[in-house]
Amino acid sequence: MNRVKGKVCIVTGASLGIGCACARRLAEEGANVALFDVVDQPGHTLMEELRFRGVQVRYWHVDVTDEGSVRDAMASVGETFGGLDVLINNAGISGVNKPTHEITQEEWDQVQAVNVKGVFLCTKHAIPHMLRAGRGSIVNLSSIYGLVGAPDVPPYHASKGAVTLMSRTDALLYAPNRIRVNSVHPGYIWTPMVVNHLRANGVDDLDQAREQLGRLHPLGHVGDTDDIAWAVVYLASDESKFVTGASLVIDGGYTAR
Numbered sequence: 001m002n003r004v005k006g007k008v009c010i011v012t013g014a015s016l017g018i019g020c021a022c023a024r025r026l027a028e029e030g031a032n033v034a035l036f037d038v039v040d041q042p043g044h045t046l047m048e049e050l051r052f053r054g055v056q057v058r059y060w061h062v063d064v065t066d067e068g069s070v071r072d073a074m075a076s077v078g079e080t081f082g083g084l085d086v087l088i089n090n091a092g093i094s095g096v097n098k099p100t101h102e103i104t105q106e107e108w109d110q111v112q113a114v115n116v117k118g119v120f121l122c123t124k125h126a127i128p129h130m131l132r133a134g135r136g137s138i139v140n141l142s143s144i145y146g147l148v149g150a151p152d153v154p155p156y157h158a159s160k161g162a163v164t165l166m167s168r169t170d171a172l173l174y175a176p177n178r179i180r181v182n183s184v185h186p187g188y189i190w191t192p193m194v195v196n197h198l199r200a201n202g203v204d205d206l207d208q209a210r211e212q213l214g215r216l217h218p219l220g221h222v223g224d225t226d227d228i229a230w231a232v233v234y235l236a237s238d239e240s241k242f243v244t245g246a247s248l249v250i251d252g253g254y255t256a257r
Contacts, residue, residue: 016192018189026233071125
């Protein structure tokens, strides 16, 4: 219950899916939690749930593509909780599923703005707080498609490849400052983003689609959000004090082939 006790943890994209699970598990392990998202209603609901459990928590409406929004929220977290120990860069979108030659510039830019620029801006404005503290942990949510390719969703795959290399670069840059940076690479996790992506591509039978996605993984099923959240707790905690620049793969064996 005390794996991250007293640590101030920001989770971006915290209202739903993996981000929501991360916030719950970090809170369960003793963290003070800052929830960042643009999906306000479920974010406030999560905040009230955690407060009822005695957690020090607050929700901020933050657009990770907007530097002013990120900068102001980071400063407010520092003022509210007295510092910042952990940043979970989870906010992300899947974007369009078209072959490269059919993607518009606007469609491409939208995915890169959230998935890549969002990680950059949040990291940029979290680092000064961590430098002052002399320590920190940043966990970037990449994907199996930040490690291997597939013939679909080109903007998403490109964005997650960028996040993988950004993580390794920042791990090397800030290691002397005791700031660790790692990436997490989920396989298919049953989240609202995955469900919305399937529906956008004409899928009606979600149970059948889930079973089909499960067959892509040697373990035979898709993952749950907690499969990722517990890995994030580990990387946020001092249990991983000798881990930086790592790519933690949680994919049911998908990339082992």
